[in-house]
Amino acid sequence: MALKTGRGAEAPPFLVMDVIAAANARAAAAPPGAPGVLRMEVGQPATGAPRGAAEAAIQALRSGAPLGYTEAFGLRPLRERISAHYREHYGVDVAPARVAVTVGASGAFPLAFLAAFDVGDRVAMAAPFYPPYANILTALGMVPQVLPCDASTRFQPTVAMLEALDPRPEGLIVASPCNPAGTMLPREELAAIASWCEANGVRLVSDEIYHGLSYGMEETTAAGCSGSAIVVNSFSKYFSMTGWRIGWMLLPEDLIRPVECLAQNMFISAPHIAQVAAEAAFDCREELEGNKAAYARNRALLLKGLPGAGFDRLAEADGAFYLWADIGHLTNDSVAFAARMLAEADIAVTPGVDFDPGRGGRFLRFSYCGAEAAMAEAPARLARWLGR
Numbered sequence: 001m002a003l004k005t006g007r008g009a010e011a012p013p014f015l016v017m018d019v020i021a022a023a024n025a026r027a028a029a030a031p032p033g034a035p036g037v038l039r040m041e042v043g044q045p046a047t048g049a050p051r052g053a054a055e056a057a058i059q060a061l062r063s064g065a066p067l068g069y070t071e072a073f074g075l076r077p078l079r080e081r082i083s084a085h086y087r088e089h090y091g092v093d094v095a096p097a098r099v100a101v102t103v104g105a106s107g108a109f110p111l112a113f114l115a116a117f118d119v120g121d122r123v124a125m126a127a128p129f130y131p132p133y134a135n136i137l138t139a140l141g142m143v144p145q146v147l148p149c150d151a152s153t154r155f156q157p158t159v160a161m162l163e164a165l166d167p168r169p170e171g172l173i174v175a176s177p178c179n180p181a182g183t184m185l186p187r188e189e190l191a192a193i194a195s196w197c198e199a200n201g202v203r204l205v206s207d208e209i210y211h212g213l214s215y216g217m218e219e220t221t222a223a224g225c226s227g228s229a230i231v232v233n234s235f236s237k238y239f240s241m242t243g244w245r246i247g248w249m250l251l252p253e254d255l256i257r258p259v260e261c262l263a264q265n266m267f268i269s270a271p272h273i274a275q276v277a278a279e280a281a282f283d284c285r286e287e288l289e290g291n292k293a294a295y296a297r298n299r300a301l302l303l304k305g306l307p308g309a310g311f312d313r314l315a316e317a318d319g320a321f322y323l324w325a326d327i328g329h330l331t332n333d334s335v336a337f338a339a340r341m342l343a344e345a346d347i348a349v350t351p352g353v354d355f356d357p358g359r360g361g362r363f364l365r366f367s368y369c370g371a372e373a374a375m376a377e378a379p380a381r382l383a384r385w386l387g388r
Helices: 015-029 051-063 074-090 105-116 133-141 159-163 187-199 253-265 270-279 285-305 333-347 373-387
Strands: 097-104 122-127 141-148 171-175 203-207 230-234 247-250 321-325 364-368
Touching: 015 333, 051 270, 074 097, 074 270, 097 105, 097 253, 105 133, 105 203, 105 230, 105 247, 105 253, 122 133, 133 141, 159 187, 171 187, 187 203, 285 321, 285 373, 333 364, 333 373
Parallel strands: 122 141, 122 171, 171 203, 203 230
Antiparallel strands: 097 247, 230 247, 321 364
């Protein structure tokens, strides 16, 4: 007799992880002297954790003090430091009691969704979107409600789009800067969306994981626009701490205890050693701003070089470290196109169907958080591949 599998087992793959595996295999099989694979598929900074964060972890290990479970919401000094960050950076007062330290942003989303929504609830999001939003919601029995966006709205949702929804959703996810397009919501637009959500009983979830990585546009936190919004952030991107699996949430008062109970049962706590390192990372601004400057140089190299290589339809890259490229003049099958690019040009990128199943066949995402030399080489290699 066949055994039952749960509906969560039907969650689709996060395709970028498959691209990573293919690129690793390609690199491992390359003969000596081969040009090497240019890694532009993954949003993982080439830089590691800032030196001060690593030193804090080393000192904690050498001290011999036990590194065990912490409170479910994390170490008090780290929560206080995150609270201070909002006061210093945004001018927004957030009580440490509203800060929940999580196992990366990836650990924050299931907690937020389970606390705020029920099975069958609709949660709206702009397309293209970060794939795990929809995949986690679906695995939990909730319903992603996709808002097809394009360059006319800078790949961001608008109040007019929300007004047109029938039925109205129970939740809305926004991301600014967003993955994959890198566009941002100006302060007045985020405030208008937050006001619409409050007026219509819609829970706003604001993904702010790329804050710190913007190039000219002011960053606005939803915590300064709404007292009912959930804010998700992480040490993975600006702080270059992907492998430490450490992030945080800002919670509205009505969700503090529900999320705490869920966290106690699902995760117990984020890793103690990662929390120690994360607190120290706030004092490494000079190194972190140096990383950001490198991303800005990479961005400039690609914005200058990609159009001449045939990739001239790019989203406005206000922040994060991605370029969202419309390749409809080259192909309508981004999966096959990306596979050919890897096999023939040794460049790994992510096909757009990962972020927009309906229209992503004509898009690619280029990540530019890798080594500067690789970003400088990519346009010429692409031009040769496409015979430009």
